[in-house]
Amino acid sequence: MAKQKKGEGFHSAAGLIRYFDQEDDKALKIPPWFVIGLAIGTAVVVEIARYFY
Numbered sequence: 001m002a003k004q005k006k007g008e009g010f011h012s013a014a015g016l017i018r019y020f021d022q023e024d025d026k027a028l029k030i031p032p033w034f035v036i037g038l039a040i041g042t043a044v045v046v047e048i049a050r051y052f053y
Helices: 008-026 032-052
Strands: none
16 A cells, blocks of 8 residues: 655645635636626527527
8 A cells, every 4th residue: 555645735735725815816806796697698698599590
């Protein structure tokens, strides 16, 4: 059986948390109501297109 290194999980998790915290500051922020409105608008356009086709 292969030996498992102890303590390796904590270091890698800490690096990921630090990476995602930095990315969050630069990320494009879209409000949830915009995503819901876009989904509803797309559904309406698809239904209208299906009706006329």
